[in-house]
Amino acid sequence: MSGSPSAAQPLSGPVEDYLKAIYDLERVGEPATTNDIALQLRVSAASVSGMVRRLADQGLITHEPYRGVRLTLDGRHAALRTLRRHRILECYLTAVLGLPWDRVHEEAERLEHAASEELIERMADALGNPLHDPHGAPIPTRDGRVEESTLRSLAEMGQGDRVRVSRMQDEDAERLRYLAELGIRPGALVRVLDRAPFEGPITLWVDDAGGGAQRAIGVALANQVFVEPITD
Amino acid sequence: MSGSPSAAQPLSGPVEDYLKAIYDLERVGEPATTNDIALQLRVSAASVSGMVRRLADQGLITHEPYRGVRLTLDGRHAALRTLRRHRILECYLTAVLGLPWDRVHEEAERLEHAASEELIERMADALGNPLHDPHGAPIPTRDGRVEESTLRSLAEMGQGDRVRVSRMQDEDAERLRYLAELGIRPGALVRVLDRAPFEGPITLWVDDAGGGAQRAIGVALANQVFVEPITD
C-alpha cells in the first residue's frame, strides 16, 4: 500500500526472480499460488509468504490470503523488463558469443539482474531486434508488449497430428540438449506416429535435412515441448 | 583459519569488491588499512572491520589488528580473476557493443560478479585476448599473471618532460570524459610546458592528428593520469 505508481526503482535480484515466476504462473489465467511460486523458485513456502508481503507492500502484486497473488501493472512491467533482458541476453550469448544453446539460460539468469537497459538495447540492436529467444520464447518489446500465444504441449497431441515446434522449456539444460539431439528444437516439423497407452512413449517422425528420423520420447519430455498444429 | 587451500568456491559480489580494493591498495607495497578500504568502497570503517574478519576466516586475507590487511595467495587469485573479468568486460563493451568509454566501468562493475568464466573467455577470444583495457590497465591472464608496472602520475612530471599516457583512473566517468576531450587518453603523447607553483595548473602540449594543442589541468586531474617517460 506504499508503492509509487510507476517509479521503476531498481529491484533486487530475488525480487525480479519472484516477479518473473509470478508472471509465468499467472499466464495460464489463475492467480499464482504460494506453493507454485515456492516450487518454481526452489524455495520454502514460508519464504514465499514473507516475500509476498513485501512485494504487496511495494505495490508490485496484490495478494488475497489463501487465494493467491496477481501482478499489478507495475509488477507486470517489471517482470516484462526482466524477461526482455533475459531473452535478449540468451539471443546474444548464443548468436554472437557462441555459448551452447542449453547453457545460456543459466548465464542469462545471472546477467539479467546486472545488465543496464542501455546494454540490453545495444545487444538487441546488434541482433536486429529479434522477436524470439533461442528457445522460441517471445521477447517483450521495450514498452512491455508480448505476443504470449497459448501453445499446446507436444504431449497433448494425438496420433497423426503434424506440428511445428515453436518453443521449449529452457530451465533444464540436460533435457534441452537431449531434445536437440533428437532434432526437436524450435522450428522443427514433427508428426506423431504413435502414442502408447498408459502415459507410454510417444513415437514421432522428426523432419530434418536428410529427410527425417523416427524418435520416441516419454510424456514428461513431451510436456516441455510446445507446438502449433500445421494446417496445410 | 578455516579456508580451503585453493577451492575457488563462488564469492559474493561484495566479497569480490573487497578483494579487488585490497589488491589495489596493497600494490603500492604497504598492507591495506581499514580506512583506505572504507574510503575506496564508500563504506564505514566499522563495516570494513566486520568484513575483514570474515575474509580472514575464509583464508582470503591475513589481518594484523591495527596494522592492516594482506591478501593470501587464494585472495590474490580471486582478486585477479575478478580484475580479469572486469577488464575483459570493459574491452568488450567498448569495442564490440560501442558503449561509451567513460561508462563501461560502472557497467563492468556489476557484470563482473555475474559473468561466468566461460563467457569471459569467449569475449577475450572474440577480442583477440587484449593485454590492456580501454583505460590502459593491464589484463591479468587466465592463470593470474599481471604486468603491474609501477607508473608515475602526470602530476609528478616537471617542466619539459615528455611522456606517453599509459593508463588512467577509471572510476569517475565525468573526469574521464573531460580528459578525453582534451585528448588525454591512453597512448597520447604529452609534453609538460609549465607548472604553476603552489599546486597550480599544469600546462601541457597534447599531440594529436592535427599537430597538437595546448591544455591546462589541475593537479587533482593530473593525479589520475599515469604516464611513462619517452626516452628518445
Add this chain to the structure above:
DNA sequence: GAATATCTTTAGTCCGTCCTAAATAATGGA
C-alpha cells in the same frame, strides 16, 4: 612522558532473504 588526535575495533541494530517448526485455513472424502 602526557595529552590529544586519529584509526580501528567492538557493541548493538537493521534490513533483506532465506530457513524450520508450529499454528491456522481451505478442501475433499467418508
Add this chain to the structure above:
DNA sequence: TCCATTATTTAGGACGGACTAAAGATATTC
C-alpha cells in the same frame, strides 16, 4: 457433516552485509 489432508501463514532464527555510537589502540605533538 466432520475428519484428514494439504496449503498457507505466523513465529522465531540465521546469516551476510551494512549502519551508528562508543570504547580501545596507536601516533603525534608539546
